Amino acid sequence: MASILAQKPKKTKLKELKTLGQQLLSSRAHINNLPLLLTFISPSSPPQHVLESLLSLQSFFTTVLPDLPPSSSLTKRRRLDDSTKEDPEFIYRTWLRSKFDEFITLLIQVLLSPDTEEALRELVLDSFMEFVKLGNGGRFYSAIYHKLLRGIVHSGIPVEFLSELLASNYFKYIDIRYFTFISMEKLVKALDIKDIPDEKTVGEDGESGSQSRESVELSIHKLHYIISHIPPPEGIDEKFEYEMWSGSGLSSKEEHDQKELSKLQKAEDKDRKTEKRNTDVLSPATIAKKMKLKFTKAWISFLRLPMPVNIYKEVLATLHQTVIPYLSNPIILCDFLTRSYDIGGVISVMALSSLFILVTQHGLEYPNFYEKLYALLSPSIFMAKHKAKFFQLLDSCLKSPLLPAYLAAAFAKKLSRLSVSVPPSGALVIIALIHNLLRRHPSINCLVHKEDGDGTPKDNSKDEDTVTKADDSGSCTEISHKRSGIDHFNNEESNPIKSNAMRSSLWEIDTLRHHYCPPVSRFVLSLENDLTVRSKTTEMDVKDFSSGSYATIFGDEIRRRVKQVPLAFYKTTPTSLFSESEFYGWTFKYEESNENDTRNKQSNANACEENDVCAKRQQIKCS
Numbered sequence: 001m002a003s004i005l006a007q008k009p010k011k012t013k014l015k016e017l018k019t020l021g022q023q024l025l026s027s028r029a030h031i032n033n034l035p036l037l038l039t040f041i042s043p044s045s046p047p048q049h050v051l052e053s054l055l056s057l058q059s060f061f062t063t064v065l066p067d068l069p070p071s072s073s074l075t076k077r078r079r080l081d082d083s084t085k086e087d088p089e090f091i092y093r094t095w096l097r098s099k100f101d102e103f104i105t106l107l108i109q110v111l112l113s114p115d116t117e118e119a120l121r122e123l124v125l126d127s128f129m130e131f132v133k134l135g136n137g138g139r140f141y142s143a144i145y146h147k148l149l150r151g152i153v154h155s156g157i158p159v160e161f162l163s164e165l166l167a168s169n170y171f172k173y174i175d176i177r178y179f180t181f182i183s184m185e186k187l188v189k190a191l192d193i194k195d196i197p198d199e200k201t202v203g204e205d206g207e208s209g210s211q212s213r214e215s216v217e218l219s220i221h222k223l224h225y226i227i228s229h230i231p232p233p234e235g236i237d238e239k240f241e242y243e244m245w246s247g248s249g250l251s252s253k254e255e256h257d258q259k260e261l262s263k264l265q266k267a268e269d270k271d272r273k274t275e276k277r278n279t280d281v282l283s284p285a286t287i288a289k290k291m292k293l294k295f296t297k298a299w300i301s302f303l304r305l306p307m308p309v310n311i312y313k314e315v316l317a318t319l320h321q322t323v324i325p326y327l328s329n330p331i332i333l334c335d336f337l338t339r340s341y342d343i344g345g346v347i348s349v350m351a352l353s354s355l356f357i358l359v360t361q362h363g364l365e366y367p368n369f370y371e372k373l374y375a376l377l378s379p380s381i382f383m384a385k386h387k388a389k390f391f392q393l394l395d396s397c398l399k400s401p402l403l404p405a406y407l408a409a410a411f412a413k414k415l416s417r418l419s420v421s422v423p424p425s426g427a428l429v430i431i432a433l434i435h436n437l438l439r440r441h442p443s444i445n446c447l448v449h450k451e452d453g454d455g456t457p458k459d460n461s462k463d464e465d466t467v468t469k470a471d472d473s474g475s476c477t478e479i480s481h482k483r484s485g486i487d488h489f490n491n492e493e494s495n496p497i498k499s500n501a502m503r504s505s506l507w508e509i510d511t512l513r514h515h516y517c518p519p520v521s522r523f524v525l526s527l528e529n530d531l532t533v534r535s536k537t538t539e540m541d542v543k544d545f546s547s548g549s550y551a552t553i554f555g556d557e558i559r560r561r562v563k564q565v566p567l568a569f570y571k572t573t574p575t576s577l578f579s580e581s582e583f584y585g586w587t588f589k590y591e592e593s594n595e596n597d598t599r600n601k602q603s604n605a606n607a608c609e610e611n612d613v614c615a616k617r618q619q620i621k622c623s
Contacts, residue, residue, distance in 0.1 A: 014048055021056025034060070034099055041106040043113035047120045050110065058127050061100055065135050068097045104131070104144050108151045111162055118161055125165055133246050140175050140246040146183045153187050153222045156215060163222065167229035173245035174287065177230050181294035184227050188301040191219060217308050224311050227302055228318070232326040233291040296328045303336050316340060316350035317386070320357050331362050341372055348376055349390050356393055370407060373397060374496045377414050382426035388546040391429050395542040398437060405443040410496030412437045412444060413489050416508040424517035425548035431523050432540040434509065439531040439539060448527070450505040519553055 020037055023030035040053040069090075107128050110116055116124075128148065135141035152159055170176050307315065324330045337358065340351035352373070358364040373394070381387060398411060412434050419430045438445055489504035512524040531537050 014052060017049060017052045017056070021052065021059075024056060024060055034096075038099065038103060038106060041103065041110060043110055043115050047117055050120060051123065054107075054124065054127055057103055058130070061103065061131070062134065064096060065100065065131070066137055068093050068100065104128075104147065108148055111148070112151055112155045112157075112159060114157055121162065122165060125162065129170060129245070138246075140179060142179045142182070145176075145179055146186065149180065149183045149226070150187060150190075152226070153219050155222075156218070158218070159222070160225070163225050163229070166226070170245065171230050173243055174291070176245050178291060178294055180226070180230055181291075181298040184223065184298040185294075185301045187223065188298075188305060191216065191223075191305065220305055220307055220311060223302060223305075224307070224314070227298060228314075228322070232322060233288060233295050292326060292328050295326055296332075299323055299327070300332060303333070312340075312347070313350060316347065316354070320354040324354055324357055330358060331364060334358060334364050334366075338366065344375070345380075346384055346386075348372065349381065349384060349386055352376075352393050353389060356397065370397070370403075371495060374410060374414065375494045377411075377418060379418060379421055382418075382422045382429075388543075391433070391542050391546040395433060395436060398433075399440065401440060403441065405441065406502055407496055408437055408441040409444045409447060409501040410499045412447060412506065413499070413501040413504055414491070414496075416506045417489070417491050419512060420508050423550065424515070424520050424553055425545075425550065427512060427515065427517075427520045428523055428548055428553075429542065429545045431509070431512070431520070431527065432542050432545050434506070435527060435531065436539050436542070438527070439534065439537055442532045444502075445532055447501075447504065447506045517553065519556065 017037070017040065020030075020033040024033040024037065034057075037053045037057055040049045041057070042050070045053075107124055110124050111121055111128070128144075132141045132145045132148075135144065152162060171180070303315070319333075324333065327333070333354065337351050337355045341348050341355055343351075355364075355366070355369070359366060359369060376390075381390060384390065398408065415430045415433055419427045422430070438448070487504050487507070488500040490499050493499045509524060509527060513521055515521045515524070526540075529537060
């Protein structure tokens, strides 16, 4: 009984809300029910009450909204300008407009509250977007939509569910995407980064600086989520029909509103303005150009923010696929990408994809490109997450036949030196890269086999002179340059010109013939062919080896068919534990003389025992 009595007030309250809504919709005499219904639009109210009040208020404002003044600021200006007394009807509509603004603010609070249920949040968002659709005289209401996005970005709590709802349900409409790009640009500019305290300067409470930094980073996370989930602009197609959320779509009135700030547009005649406003929807080609422009401005503004490291890596990982192909002028990313490329480490590896596109497709001149690329070659790159893409880009960057010989030789020698310290999967990639380098650049084939460190006769004559001088003077300082086994390559040098790669050889590749991993020792035999004959050889696809690991090598080996397999027994009985060639000067065989002596001793002892036994038997018989 107690539970039933406790539920009765709730039921009566819900009935009262329905009655208040019906009265509000039936007659203007019950307009005072409007503030009462607004009090139930709150995160603390029960979901049933919020939903009932929302339905009544949505039905009321949908019919009244076209007759309301545009905004409270404009009405204040009109009040100051008008000398006559205002009409009571105008005062009533102004009051309704203020209540509608309050209603929109309450809806945003419900959407952003962590206490709101997901089902209710979805219904509130649908109602909010209906006002965005019809609230501006049948056109897209960008003001309240910007207010929603600003609330999402600046809220102190994660609101992934709300962002996912926007991305999945509404970003397919071209006008919503258009105004989302405009709002993203405004929100990025409004994000006051300069006022963020540094880590060294902490406020009096000791926590204000860290809290402000965390709030800004959270806002940047939300901005990145929204802008990265907006579909990119489509290509220009006259026959393509865009799907609009608002009935009138992107009309030329919106175009006029965007250009209204310019002085030339302000000076135009009113008749020409009205003609523009009365025209129909813009052509698909014009919409595509406008979308591309807004897309570019939004992304360029976002990339200027001090992004956290995780966001920075996510942006670089997808920039060459989701952003660069759709920018109006991709070359404007050169400053951002060159700064990222100069950082070093994983950031440089991830920036290489986008920078390579700008260099090869958009004519970007970057003088230190190969020097920075050479500096990225280190053992850690073979453990990086994006190593497969890096090796493919490295192969593409070294594909041009116009590369100087010293540069191709420096990369080949650097990779050769890395082959002795990387895992077997890395050694396979290095062999494929060196194979392609030797085939593309015949001038560096002298690195395959070189008798001494200096490869030219002129250098040899100089060495001979220094040796004779050293013999005459009795000093041995210059003889070391002629001595065999000296590698002139400087592995620590970051500049490929100063690395002395042309004076060295690829002796590290020769050591891979005795590698402990069978696939590496087999694969290195491909470099024994004459790669200068291009008609008889083909380039290797680095993509087949760039994503290798211990697991892939093991899988390939167990699937490989072999004619001879290791046996668990010996075909011939071994005579020693180790072979004499492994331990020079040692022997592990028993000497035959020692074996014969022991055998003779054992036979003599046995014979003596037999004689003793026979003598005892004869004594017994005689007795």
